[in-house]
Amino acid sequence: MAGLRLGPLLRHVDGESGTSATVWVETDRPSTVRVRCGDGGPDTASGSSRTFQIAGHHYALVPVTGLTPGAATPYEVLLDERRVWPPERSPFPSPVIRTPAPGAQELRIAFGSCRWAAPPEREHDPVGPDALDTLAVRLAADPGAERPDVLLLLGDQVYADAVSRATRRWLAARRDLRDPPGAQVGEYEEYTRLYDESWGDPEVRWLLSTVPSFMIFDDHDVIDDWNTSAAWLAGMRATAWWPERLASGLMSYWVYQHLGNLSPAQLAADPLYSAVRATPDGTEALRRGCAPTAPSSEGQRWSYRRDFGRVRLLMVDTRAARVLDEDKRAMLDEAAADWLQEQALDGPGGYDHLLIGSSLPWLLPPLAHDAEAWSAALCRGVRGPRWARLAEKLRRRADLEHWAAFPASFARLAELIARAGSGTAAPATVCVLSGDVHHAYVAESGRTNSSPDGRSGARVFQLTCSPVHNAVHAVIRAGFRFGWSRAGRRLGRALARHGRTGRPPVRWHRTGGPWFGNQLMTLTLRGRSAHLRLDQARAGRGREPARLITVFDRDLTAE
Numbered sequence: 001m002a003g004l005r006l007g008p009l010l011r012h013v014d015g016e017s018g019t020s021a022t023v024w025v026e027t028d029r030p031s032t033v034r035v036r037c038g039d040g041g042p043d044t045a046s047g048s049s050r051t052f053q054i055a056g057h058h059y060a061l062v063p064v065t066g067l068t069p070g071a072a073t074p075y076e077v078l079l080d081e082r083r084v085w086p087p088e089r090s091p092f093p094s095p096v097i098r099t100p101a102p103g104a105q106e107l108r109i110a111f112g113s114c115r116w117a118a119p120p121e122r123e124h125d126p127v128g129p130d131a132l133d134t135l136a137v138r139l140a141a142d143p144g145a146e147r148p149d150v151l152l153l154l155g156d157q158v159y160a161d162a163v164s165r166a167t168r169r170w171l172a173a174r175r176d177l178r179d180p181p182g183a184q185v186g187e188y189e190e191y192t193r194l195y196d197e198s199w200g201d202p203e204v205r206w207l208l209s210t211v212p213s214f215m216i217f218d219d220h221d222v223i224d225d226w227n228t229s230a231a232w233l234a235g236m237r238a239t240a241w242w243p244e245r246l247a248s249g250l251m252s253y254w255v256y257q258h259l260g261n262l263s264p265a266q267l268a269a270d271p272l273y274s275a276v277r278a279t280p281d282g283t284e285a286l287r288r289g290c291a292p293t294a295p296s297s298e299g300q301r302w303s304y305r306r307d308f309g310r311v312r313l314l315m316v317d318t319r320a321a322r323v324l325d326e327d328k329r330a331m332l333d334e335a336a337a338d339w340l341q342e343q344a345l346d347g348p349g350g351y352d353h354l355l356i357g358s359s360l361p362w363l364l365p366p367l368a369h370d371a372e373a374w375s376a377a378l379c380r381g382v383r384g385p386r387w388a389r390l391a392e393k394l395r396r397r398a399d400l401e402h403w404a405a406f407p408a409s410f411a412r413l414a415e416l417i418a419r420a421g422s423g424t425a426a427p428a429t430v431c432v433l434s435g436d437v438h439h440a441y442v443a444e445s446g447r448t449n450s451s452p453d454g455r456s457g458a459r460v461f462q463l464t465c466s467p468v469h470n471a472v473h474a475v476i477r478a479g480f481r482f483g484w485s486r487a488g489r490r491l492g493r494a495l496a497r498h499g500r501t502g503r504p505p506v507r508w509h510r511t512g513g514p515w516f517g518n519q520l521m522t523l524t525l526r527g528r529s530a531h532l533r534l535d536q537a538r539a540g541r542g543r544e545p546a547r548l549i550t551v552f553d554r555d556l557t558a559e
Contacts, residue, residue: 002031002079006199010097011061011260013150013212015107015308018069018099021212022267023062024260027051027079033060034078037067037097045073045097052277054255054286055188063264070101085209092202093143095210100149100309106526107308110135110148112519113218113359113435114156114467117164117198129537129546130469131518136207137545148522150308151211152315154435154466155218155359157257158194160185160249162220167193180241184223187244188283191252214306215257216315218359218436222249228401229379230324231392250290250320261304261315292320303336305343311525312350314343315357322406326380331360331409341416349425352528354458360402361434362413363443363462363508365483370492372404374499382500402436407501414506421448421458428528428557430458433521435466439480440521440534441513442552445506461556462508463532465521477516484510512552520548530556 007025014020023035030051038044045066051058067073074094077085086094100107118130139147161184163171168183170193177183185191199205219226223245227233236242259273267273272289276282302317321336323329332340344354356362364372377383378391395401403410421430426448441464448457482488496502517536524531534552 367488377499
């Protein structure tokens with residue numbers, strides 16, 4: 001009999017009609033997967049799909065249709081008509097698919113990034129309680145409590161280069177860790193172990209089965225500092241193990257994360273998905289489709305758009321779409337940048353809030369911004385080859401590879417945000433949602449230009465939340481705090497003068513943070529208002545469970 005190996009994960013829920021969703025599962029053998037909702041009668045919502053095979057693993061993404069808008073519908077998963085989820089005597093409430101009501105005015109989005117898998121229960125957690133796990137415990141204990149409508153995971157869902165002790169032992173039983181890549185994952189089977197460990201946690205597994213999630217990768221999903229520079233890439237290509245590591249990282253990302261970002265209509269039209277499902281073993285078809293040279297669709301290979309009524313979300317690939325030539329350096333290649341612009345400017349007046357999901361922050365502490373722009377200028381050769389070599393070493397050692405390290409892309413995004421946020425049909429806010437930097441903060445760059453009739457332009461925010469479950473060294477904490485200080489700004493301007501970078505095309509200031517710890521932000525959008533809350537996971541006393549403590553709670557659109 002077929003069994004459920006991982007999942008179910010509730011992924012895409014139609015944010016406009018409220019009548020369809022997708023559910024992702026991994027099974028231990030080929031089977032037909034059926035999702036059955038409600039009482040299972042002839043008119044209830046349901047869907048089924050045959051599994052497809054990748055590298056000996058079996059998966060299905062089940063489109064569910066016929067859902068009732070504005071309802072919370074319990075569901076169960078059957079393999080070959082045998083119920084496998086929820087398990088018998090489950091300690092958690094029944095998973096449900098919540099759909100928006102027609103014309104719903106409120107959307108609640110929780111987001112964060114950088115999550116090490118939590119250790120097994122009763123083991124010491126060196127980085128403190130997992131914010132995602134803690135959210136799950138709170139919701140399971142009180143099913144009627146406020147819950148996010150959508151969960152955005154903004155990168156580093158797994159750490160291919162920083163594995164747990166248990167995974168290190170598992171790797172050592174497979175191969176000699178003295179051989180590259182050592183105690184890091186090297187191929188597809190080893191990636192599956194990371195997802196088993198991360199999503200198999202009972203509380204997180206239940207949470208992901210009942211709260212829709214959308215995801216995008218960052219560097220650790222493949223390797224630290226992925227695509228930092230042309231010199232970095234040349235060094236990686238010189239190793240024997242890198243091609244398989246990259247291929248397996250992208251293949252596993254496609255299976256475990258990217259597929260669920262797509263709507264049922266997009267899945268039906270996706271040629272790679274069709275090719276994988278059309279063969280008994282889709283491994284080679286997927287390998288070809290995920291190759292760096294494989295064609296993308298209109299610049300939209302890993303990026304995607306989701307509309308939730310009057311809210312538009314654009315999730316942007318800031319890793320694989322880079323141009324690394326120092327003379328043409330760009331965060332997004334031309335096709336990807338054009339796609340982002342087209343989506344942001346499509347249908348003026350069609351949204352009240354524009355959200356740009358970027359794993360990497362656009363607006364950094366001013367010192368960090370100037371240091372990254374300075375490093376990019378030196379690497380380009382403005383101070384000669386000796387400075388260029390020094391700057392390349394510093395760039396890779398200090399992770400100077402955010403938007404500021406791609407000055408033309410930083411300016412182009414600033415210009416796009418100004419265009420999207422201006423005019424008579426301007427949205428109320430444009431928010432860049434990011435993670436990566438292992439702390440949280442809120443920055444605002446003010447309003448975009450007002451329209452001729454005097455209507456104010458959009459308010460523009462950088463909302464950064466990281467980590468969900470990780471740590472940051474004390475010296476790095478001090479550095480980020482210093483980066484916002486007056487002294488830090490002065491040092492940054494000195495670097496800018498040395499690198500001849502000029503002033504950035506926008507100005508911004510910090511309005512919240514920095515906060516350090518395991519945390520999640522929740523953005524609540526209601527009409528043209530936007531409200532932000534930051535919750536941190538704190539260990540309980542004695543045998544008390546960890547809890548979420550609100551440390552920031554503010555209306556972003558209040559004058």
